[in-house]
Amino acid sequence: MSTDQSIEPDWWKSAVVYQIYPRSFADSNGDGVGDIPGILSRLDHVASLGVDVVWLSPVYRSPMDDNGYDISDYEDVDPLFGSLADLDALIAGLHERGIKLVMDLVVNHTSDEHAWFVESRSSRESPKRDWYWWRPAREGAVAGQPGAEPTNWASFFSGPAWHWDEATGEYYLHLFSRKQPDLNWENPEVRQAVYAMMRRWLDRGVDGFRMDVVNLLSKDVGADGSLRDGEALPGQALGDGTPFYMGGPRIHEFLHEMHMEVFAGRDGAFLTVGEMPGVTIEQARLFTDAERREVDMVFQFEHVDLDSGPAGKFDLAPMDLVELKTSLNRWQEGLADVGWNSLYWNNHDQPRAVSRFGDDSPQWRTLSAKALGTVLHLHRGTPYVYQGEEIGMANMPFTSDTELRDIESIRHLADVAARHEDTDAAWQGVLVKGRDNARTPMQWDASTNAGFTTGDPWLGVNPDHASVNVAAQQDDPDSVLAHYRRLVALRHDEPVVAHGDFTMLLPEHPRLYVFTRDHDGVELLVVANLCSEDTEIGIEGWDDAEVLLGTYQDPRGASGILRPWEATVLRR
Incomplete structure (x- = not known):
């Protein structure tokens, strides 16, 4: 347990966070997948940036349907990434360098292979049946057939958000993949099990959590337990269920209870970050008001939705600088007196910033990467640097859908093809906005596979690694890497930057x-x-x-x- 009493309660206002996506950071054993020992071998690079916190994307046991965001065991490390002993070594290695570790945590849903769901699925009489959202077919419909789902909600990963379970004759809710069933946070046993797990991680030395889609925990349930249909989506038989689960009626209660059960009364300086799609400024002020004791900051999506058309993320629209400034300024003003901003251009779910907001041509790539970093880091809020951002990594020039690994992109392309819509436009959308752009291996040097692995990488390496890599920039004072080091130092040295x-x-x-x-x-x-x-x-x-x-x-x-x-x- 951390017991550093010298750190101010709002220490994170002067901090910079570095996100590591373990699968793509560094591979120690040649299996083509990044792992914790690989991260350990590169800690000096992270420390050289001067960052205060590492946010580690999931390394828990998982079938990897959604690259680890489908957790089958919250309290063990997947062998793909190493072991609990490796994670303990990572915590120690970071702490020795004065860096905190924030774990990514997904508690809106689990994997369908988690023991909780396996038990819940075993029968309708299971004591854990109510740990998940089980519902019968729509009245008068043929169970298991299209249109018989309990509500018309669409999944974020295409198709309906309900899956028919033949064995027990009911549907279960999955807002994401069908292998990611939603936990029922209305059940206090679920909440207590989650809090106990979180406490054990803090006891192990973890310094906080970045919580995935955490504003989806509370569903808007009728007095009789019913869930309602959403407004029909354009050109689809499915509906928009977000009004019934984004920022639901008990979300503030749940997050306050989590704070009191997990963090209150503990020594140490912790960080809690809530990823919240669709969150408004008014809601964010409540979530991040220190007196309410919910979370320290939120991830909002407004500025990264500006280049999306009416059909969603992959419907490309131009990015307008005036719109971008208006959006970011609204959040700066909206959280000026209460709350706090998270500052980011990219992460594991967003395309590369220099390709999206900058100019990734050879002539302007370095300068535009530095300019974007300057603008972001000088805002009021806590900046997040995603691995590779500090060297100006760009989007991947994919040539075929067979090169993709991301479930969201793959299912989107299949869904468009099934509806006989414009597959060329869909492919362009994936090329520009697909999540695999952020997940190509970290570019350490100009060697084969960019120094990421001695084996075959799980996802292709960007061919530009021959010129864009850490080794090439390490001692170059005019590089993107050197500029990011200066940006981090400036936030630490000048109180005006943070406050x-x-x-x-x-x-x-x-x-x-x-x-x-x-x-x-x-x-x-x-x-x-x-x-x-x-x-x-x-x-x-x-x-x-x-x-x-x-x-x-x-x-x-x-x-x-x-x-x-x-x-x-x-x-x-």
Whole structure:
């Protein structure tokens, strides 16, 4: 158990988090899949960034239907990744370097191979039957046939959110894959079992949790236990069930209870992060209000949904900088007095930032990666760096669906084909937005398989690793890697970065991203030209300001011409 009393209660406001996706980080045994010993071998790289926290994506036992987000045993490590002893060594290795470990935790659902669900599925009389959402077929419908599902809700992974279980003659709810049945948080036994498991991880030395889709825990249930149909989705027989499970009626109660049962009264400094699709600013203020004791911060999705059309994620729409600034500014203002922001461009579920928000052409890739990092890290909130972001890794040039591994993309393509819709447009959507873009192996050097593995990698290595890799940037002061190290250090060294007020300037400018930060008499100005053309800027009063950071070696100030993807941080 951590007992460091010297850390302030809101230490994470000055912290930077580094996310590791274990499957793709470093492979120690040549089986083509990253593992915990591989992470251990690369801890010095993580420490060299200066980060305060590592967020570790799931390493629990799992059938890997959704790459570990389908957990079959919360308290053991999957042999694919190593052992509990390896995880203990990782915790120790991070702590020795002054870095905390936050575990990814999925408690909205389990794997269908988890002992809880196996027991629940054994019979309708099982004592754990009510640990999951079981319901009979729709009245008057033929059980097991299309349209007989208890509600018309669509799964996030295509198709209906209910699966017919022939053995017990009922359906179970799965908002994601059919191998990821939803836990019934209305049952207090479920909640107590989850809290006990979380406490045991803290006892083991873990410093907190990033909780996957945690705002889906509470379903809107009628007094008779009924669930309601959602509004029909365009062109589908299925409906939108999100109004009945996103931010459900008991979600604040559940998260407060979790805080009190798991964290309250413990020594140490912990971090709780709630991933919350669809969360609003008003809801986020409640979730992250310290006095309410729910979570420290949330992941919201508004800014990463701006390039999605009406048909959803894979329906591509242009990313408009004015819209992006408007969205991020709303969250800066909305959580200015209560709550806290999580800052991110990409993670294991999002395409690579330099391909999405920047310019990944050879000419502008380095500069645009540095400019995006500058803008994000100078906002108010806790920045998250996803593995490879610190070297400017880009989207993968997939050429065939046989190269894909992500269940979401694969099922989307199959679903589109089954509906005889535009498969070319669907493929373009997957190329740009598919999750496999973020999951290609970490690029350590220019050797075969980028130094990730001596075997055949589970997912193809981006061919650009020959020039974009850690080894190539390690000692280059003008590299993306060096710039990210400076960004992390700046947050630690300048209290205004963590605690300063945020004011957006030039909100309607289509190319420039400009804002100030102000705290205790110190003011920063951040100017960024987020395009591949020269752009004129004229912000008065900063001619004699100190330049703290720039994406060019000879950074320019707040007036004159900003070069393509030039970002500068000024202090006065």
